[in-house]
Amino acid sequence: MPSVATREDMSTRLEEVLRQRFAFHCDNAEAYGSEFADLWRATADHALGGKLVRPRLLLDIHRALTPDTGDEPDLAAVDIAAHIELLHYAFLLHDDVIDGDLTRRKRPNLIGALAAGIPGATEEDSLHWARSSAILMGDLLLSAAILGFARADVPSHARTRLLDLVEQTILETVAGEHTDVALSHGIIPSDVDTVLAMSVYKTATYSFSLPLRAAALLAGSSVAAEQTLEDVGRRLGLAYQLQDDLLCVFGDHRAHGKDAFSDLREGKETAIIAFARATDAWPQISPRFGAVDLTLHEATAMRDLLRGCGAERFVVGLIGEQLDGVYALLSEAERAGQITSDAARAILVSASRLEGRQV
Amino acid sequence: MPSVATREDMSTRLEEVLRQRFAFHCDNAEAYGSEFADLWRATADHALGGKLVRPRLLLDIHRALTPDTGDEPDLAAVDIAAHIELLHYAFLLHDDVIDGDLTRRKRPNLIGALAAGIPGATEEDSLHWARSSAILMGDLLLSAAILGFARADVPSHARTRLLDLVEQTILETVAGEHTDVALSHGIIPSDVDTVLAMSVYKTATYSFSLPLRAAALLAGSSVAAEQTLEDVGRRLGLAYQLQDDLLCVFGDHRAHGKDAFSDLREGKETAIIAFARATDAWPQISPRFGAVDLTLHEATAMRDLLRGCGAERFVVGLIGEQLDGVYALLSEAERAGQITSDAARAILVSASRLEGRQV
Known part of the structure; x- marks a missing residue:
């Protein structure tokens, strides 16, 4: 082989x-x-x-x-x-x-x-x-x-594209990190759209869009194919981040190895939390959210409130939307001759390797 | 004109x-x-x-x-x-x-x-x-x-040189800053050679060697001319830094506008201090060196001890050595046809504009 x-x-x-x-x-x-x-x-x-x-x-x-x-x-x-x-x-x-x-x-x-x-x-x-x-x-x-x-x-036109790529990547990653710090200090309000944009910029751009776009560029793919892979990367990266957020709160901590409920103890502004903030459950969640001394008992109760208010279901739904978007983008790119079906399949295989794992 | x-x-x-x-x-x-x-x-x-x-x-x-x-x-x-x-x-x-x-x-x-x-x-x-x-x-x-x-x-050979130049500049500036932090924590001992090397890397490389080398490179000068200007920049930059150190301790604070004796209050490891550490005067200087509440009276007494132990004279001598080195390098470069006498004069004029001023 x-x-x-x-x-x-x-x-x-x-x-x-x-x-x-x-x-x-x-x-x-x-x-x-x-x-x-x-x-x-x-x-x-x-x-x-x-x-x-x-x-x-x-x-x-x-x-x-x-x-x-x-x-x-x-x-x-x-x-x-x-x-x-x-x-x-x-x-x-x-x-x-x-x-x-x-x-x-x-x-x-x-x-x-x-x-x-x-x-x-x-x-x-x-x-x-x-x-x-x-x-x-x-x-x-x-x-x-x-x-x-x-x-x-590489030829100079490819280097020009590589420089634009690394510049945009650094700008978006830094902007995402800056938004994350602003959210953590309450300088900007936490809502679902802001948190999702932050996740895309802070994580998806450099972890997914960058490698995919660089691969396309270095393989001599068209600018259109590179743009498609940028979108695919954003959606895969966001799905990955949301999956990671879910695991930390609702997952089996013995299985995935992450520190149980660390996001709740650290007061991390995830999509789960942003959704819950807009529900009637928030007054019960908010007092101990971000408490460094959150007990396992309290964390479990908080998890149940987050599940009860629909935050888990909402985020599971978001992940589905992102992955549906990826399938649609790849089918369309294949149909338009931007990428081969082998390449589309390889992207899905790579994506499945990442699923539920800490990058 | x-x-x-x-x-x-x-x-x-x-x-x-x-x-x-x-x-x-x-x-x-x-x-x-x-x-x-x-x-x-x-x-x-x-x-x-x-x-x-x-x-x-x-x-x-x-x-x-x-x-x-x-x-x-x-x-x-x-x-x-x-x-x-x-x-x-x-x-x-x-x-x-x-x-x-x-x-x-x-x-x-x-x-x-x-x-x-x-x-x-x-x-x-x-x-x-x-x-x-x-x-x-x-x-x-x-x-x-x-x-x-x-x-x-610029042509690709010039861009290659520009990339090497900016890489070396960043490396040396960061290394100089790292040494400065190590000195401030007493992680490495403060002696004259270490402090001088730190000043060259932290300040002279990017403030003097970088502009001079970039000017030479973009003007189409030879690699040899660029190397000479690198040395010239190190020496000018070191002279400039030493002059700045002297002004802060021994200068007329009404004239140069720097915070009087701030280096003594901040415990800054300058060449003045590194020299004094190796003299009999240090036990009298050391107890209040770096005291945030250093009074004007104490600072004046410290200044007199630094003058008395020969630190001021030593650093004035170092500045003279650096400037002599600059003159010798420029004469030699002129003689070897690396740079014109106009260029040599312009460097000295630019250097004199900088003298005693805060960059």
Whole structure:
């Protein structure tokens, strides 16, 4: 089965490219002092442990869009895929600074690890050191990602499209994060439309639309095909985020491994909450929503109120709408000859691999 | 005097380009909500008030290196100059977040202005909102700057050099800032060599070497000429920073407008302090160094101890060494035909304009 072998080739190649990029940066950093080189090494340790969901999505779809290229991985696609992972990690770092997060999936994140690294310092000093380092490393990885797009070994018209793509992606992701912070401070009111737009911009654009569009662009697809895949990415990304929101509140926490009810304890403005705010159940939910000391008993009662007021059903319905939209978009694109049926199928397969998993 | 007119033309053009860039971003931001558009407008207000020292340096030197181009401003040079100003403002924003600064030149900076903009919020919430916004806006301006370099309307070999230049600049500036944070937490020991290297990387690279190198590159100068100007920029930038350090401690505060003795109150690890640490005077200086409530009387006594231990004389000597180095580099470059005597003179004139002023 040559296609399976090539998929693994590409993943191996991707991991190699990322390891090489970090090794290069770590070596390079030595000239600026051992603390700076240590920061690069710690970053490499944390960043290389990811599941590479976004770059793998790019490579899968790229392969489906260029079925006749044989078993040799396309180097430009692998390179852009690796830089999408660097962009992801840059966003994570600044997001963790903004959210004050010190862990990710129950283990210390880079900030948590750096803060624990100064024996004898006060907590305030340790956190300042760790967060300052994360802001600066985020800047370096953001720069590295954009420079990777700018230096792509592709014809100049494709590079122009790549630069527009990375620019729009960064703008939307930052705008989404800014809206998320504004929602969390109550600076803008939480309603369903605002929360859905925020989710699309903050997550779907860079996690789904970006890899899909980059795959299309690098495979030589038309601008129309790329636009279709942008819409497909938004809808898949939104469906994915809504699924993740549902799991955290209504899911089986032993099965999906997320911190049970963490969104309720953190007061996260999800579509579930935005819907519930407009119902009669909200006065019963609101007093303990966002309480850091929310007990399991209280959380379970809150979950039942959220179910009772129709929020779960509403969000399940939204996911269905997004996926129906994806099927319609892909059928129409296939009919119009924008993409092959193989490519359409590959997108659905990749989407199903993501379902219910933490990206 | 056509050359004077052209210098003003370029400045006018530069201000126009910057205003247009911000106007474009403000318009574009409306699609992502009024809070996000407000952030862009507030950023434009603050960023457009600067003295444009770095872009003007680029344009002056570019003009001196291309004396025969007539009165028409070189559009690629104006464009890159504008993007250097965006890079500067991106660095300022993240620097202000890291340093916890809410003012610049005794007026609220962007963070201070944003924090004051939420009536009724707690101080902690206001600061979190303002700093999160500044991190995100810094990301956008950093991206805009790199994309400006990537899209420069120049031949591809020049664009390759521009990308290498902006990459090295960002790496060194971030490394310098990281060392500065490490010094402020006592994570690395403060000695003269470390502090001087930090100053070169944090300030000289992007404020001096970057505009000089970009000017050379865009004027079609050789790689050798660009390397010479990199060295010249490091030395000028270091001299400038040391002069600024001296002014804060030993200068006439009514004349230069800086907050009197602010470096002593903030515990800033300057070359003055690094020198004094290795002298017998340090035990008398150290107890009140970095005290936020340092009185004018104590600061004056500290200044006299710093003068007495030889720190002022030492730093004055360092400045002389840097400037001697600049003269030697420029003479040698002139002799080797790397740059014209007009260009060498223009660099010295630009340098003298900067002397003793806050960039």
